[in-house]
Amino acid sequence: MNKKTSCTRINSKCIYCQNSEGEFKTQEHFFPESLGGGEWSVLPDGLMCDACQRYFGTKVERLALSDWPFNFVRFNMSIPTKKKKPAQMDTDLGHMTACKIPGYSKIHLKSGVSIADKFPQLEIQIPAFPNEPRLVCRTLVKIAIGSLANIKSVNIFAPQFNPARQFSRFDDNRIKWWYLERVDRGKMRKAFELGADV
Ligand SMILES: [Zn+2]
DSSP, rough: EEESSSSSOOOOOOTTTOOOOOOEEEEOOOOOOTOOOOOOBBBBSSSSSSHHHHIIIIIIIITTTSSSHHHHHHTTTOOTTTSSOOOEOOOEEEEEEEEETTTTTEEEEOTOOHHHHHOOOOOOOOOOOSSHHHHHHHHHHHHHHHHHTTTTTTTTTGGHHHHHHHHHHOOOOSOOOOOOOOOHHHHHEEEEEEOOOO
């Protein structure tokens, strides 16, 4: 959570809870920094209240971004966390940590696991499913709302976006949301070999 250096604009209104009251003092990346969101992804001032930012950060995104498939993307692209720690993944053998050298990773084996038993054909199983699919979905919808808010021709406060707001911010389960996962393995491989420019 970065503090803004500029003043809050007069007509602040949160794109998630639609409140105009409260503090609007922090800077938000609509595309998470831990997925590679840079300066280009900073939401314009006055569009997200501090209460919503705190809520998403602690209750939704913290768990979702360390869950499948975000953890895999972050790991393969060696994208560090906001606190500049390397991305990590749990495997059946133990903890895997992305190295600063693209294409390499460190594995911290669980105690009692013998690496000799696994050679010469070392296999690592990575759970390829989300533990918290609802939080992953709410994070995706949150990113979508933030992305749309950044497009000048879109009226993000239009009622058509209310169900998305209700789901991502308030966990409203009246509408079922789902998502598809598409992987470009070539691009993924390239990012793994060359690292992400973040
Ligand atoms: Zn809000």
